[in-house]
Amino acid sequence: xxxxLHDRQxxxxxxxxxxxxxxxxxxxxDEVLENSNIKASSATIRNDMQKLQKLGYIYQQHSSGGRIPxxxxxxxxxxxxxxxxxxxxxxxxxxxxxxxxDLNLMFQSLSELISNTLEGLVIFEYPNPKYVYxxxxxxxxxxxxxxxxxxxxxxxxxxxxxxxxxxxxxxxxLENILNNGLVGxxxxxxxxxxxxxxxxxxxxxVTNFIEILGHLTSEFNxxxxxxxxxxxxxxxxxxxxxxxxxxxxxxxxxTIKEGIFKLLDFTDDIEILFxxxxxxxxxxxxxxxxxxxKLNADPLGRVLFITQKYCNxxxxxxxxxxxxxxLSEIISKNL
Numbered sequence: 001x002x003x004x005l006h007d008r009q010x011x012x013x014x015x016x017x018x019x020x021x022x023x024x025x026x027x028x029x030d031e032v033l034e035n036s037n038i039k040a041s042s043a044t045i046r047n048d049m050q051k052l053q054k055l056g057y058i059y060q061q062h063s064s065g066g067r068i069p070x071x072x073x074x075x076x077x078x079x080x081x082x083x084x085x086x087x088x089x090x091x092x093x094x095x096x097x098x099x100x101x102d103l104n105l106m107f108q109s110l111s112e113l114i115s116n117t118l119e120g121l122v123i124f125e126y127p128n129p130k131y132v133y134x135x136x137x138x139x140x141x142x143x144x145x146x147x148x149x150x151x152x153x154x155x156x157x158x159x160x161x162x163x164x165x166x167x168x169x170x171x172x173x174l175e176n177i178l179n180n181g182l183v184g185x186x187x188x189x190x191x192x193x194x195x196x197x198x199x200x201x202x203x204x205x206v207t208n209f210i211e212i213l214g215h216l217t218s219e220f221n222x223x224x225x226x227x228x229x230x231x232x233x234x235x236x237x238x239x240x241x242x243x244x245x246x247x248x249x250x251x252x253x254x255t256i257k258e259g260i261f262k263l264l265d266f267t268d269d270i271e272i273l274f275x276x277x278x279x280x281x282x283x284x285x286x287x288x289x290x291x292x293x294k295l296n297a298d299p300l301g302r303v304l305f306i307t308q309k310y311c312n313x314x315x316x317x318x319x320x321x322x323x324x325x326x327l328s329e330i331i332s333k334n335l
Contacts, residue, residue, distance in 0.1 A: 005055075009048050010080070011038055013057055016049075017069045017077040021310055026066030071274045074287070074309070078272055081317050103127075103156040103331070107226040110327060115229030118316050119236070120307030121247060124226040125261060127155055127300040129187035132220075137182055139175040147171055149178070151216055153187075155295070155331065161215045167208045177209070190217050224258075227251055236308065243275075246282035247306065266292045266299040270320050274309060285309050289320055294328040 005013065015036040019027045029045045032038070038045065049067060052058050057076070058067035069077070111122040136152040142162060150160040168174050182190075194214055230251055234244055250256045260278065265271070270291045275283030289305040303324055305316070 005052075005076075008038060008040060008044075009052060010076070011036060012045060012048050013052055013069070013073055014077060014080060016052075016058060016067055017073055020069055021312065024310065026061065026068050028066040031066070071276060071309075074274075074313070075272065078313050078317070081314050082269060085317065085321070102158065104158075104226070106156075106327065106330070108228070110323060111226050111228040114305060114320065114323065115232055118305065118307060118311075118319060119229075119232045120305055120311075121229045121233055121251070122227065123257065123304040123306075125301035125303070126224050126226075127157070127295075128298075129191060129220070131155075131295050131298050131300055132157060132187045134182045134185055134187075137175060137178040139171045139178065141171050147174070149174075149212065149216065151182070151220075155300075157220075159216055159220045161212075161219045163212060163215060167205075168212075169205070178212070181209070187217060187220055191221075224254055233307070240285055242282045243286060246280065247286075260288075260304070261302060264290045264302055264304070266302065268292065270317055270324075287311065289316055291320060291324050293324050294332070296332045300328075300331070 012032055015032045015038075016027045019031055019035055029042055029049055032045050032049070033040075033042060040048075049058065052073075053060070053067065056070060057073040058069055060067055107124045111124050114120075115122045131154075133154045134151055135154055138150045138152070140148045140150070142148050145164055145166070146162050147165055147168070148160055148162050150158055152158055165171075169177065190213055194210070194217060230247060233247060250260070263273075263278065267290070270289055273288040273290070275281070275286045275288075278288070285308065286306055287309045289307075290302055292299045292302050294300055303320070305320060307316070
């Protein structure tokens with residue numbers, strides 16, 4: 001539980017964090033005085049720094065050295081940034097041209113933009129199937145023995161699967177059957193239907209219809225995340241091989257990602273966690289920024305951004321908040 005700090009101690013802590021993030025070296029009491037507007041003596045500053053150290057917000061590598069901020073200090077500093085953002089109403093200027101297109105492309109483009117700008121790993125969680133509704137189904141003959149069935153959704157996500165035509169009605173008739181049975185239904189309702197006990201039937205049409213649903217829902221569920229930027233962390237000047245291995249495993253293994261996302265709340269703002277919060281020694285030098293993108297008031301999915309712990313928190317906060325809120329706005333305006 002965070003201890004209550006008075007205003008001067010907060011300002012000292014803020015100065016220590018900012019100087020350490022800027023210079024990547026321990027901060028002395030003299031540097032705090034030189035780089036802040038604090039009206040106090042050097043002895044008072046040193047006394048407050050000793051209190052901050054006892055509370056676990058800063059530490060010394062050597063008894064005669066300067067101080068380094070801990071994870072707890074970084075969390076307080078990040079909250080200061082959030083509070084200042086809400087008070088000052090400072091926003092990044094982004095052109096407000098709304099053009100709806102495939103949500104897959106939006107995710108991919110935005111994840112690459114965030115990764116390139118903020119230099120880290122981005123993981124977009126696919127939309128909650130409860131809010132993905134089918135708007136149209138098309139059946140297109142591909143070859144003599146195959147059709148391509150495509151489901152279009154309210155979010156602009158398209159799901160396609162090639163199926164054999166054996167045992168199926170002609171393409172136009174099949175398209176009408178699928179539209180009559182599926183339009184207006186959510187993928188969540190399809191998952192529930194397919195997971196329920198099935199009644200026995202010898203009607204090949206019913207059996208084939210259920211099989212088609214299984215193919216299409218498994219295709220929707222096949223890709224749960226869009227990921228960009230592992231190379232950004234790998235290419236940083238002093239790579240941590242243990243961290244890189246842990247992040248590479250996270251990228252490759254959906255089970256690991258699911259375990260992390262289960263720990264993340266659906267939040268209106270940007271929140272942070274550190275590797276030690278996730279009980280990961282390998283990722284102790286990493287910070288996890290996370291937030292939620294929405295369809296109006298409904299939480300569609302979460303966005304996770306991972307980078308080095310000692311980073312530009314202000315830039316990361318402003319950028320993530322503006323772009324993810326803009327994504328939610330685009331989705332909500334165009335549907």
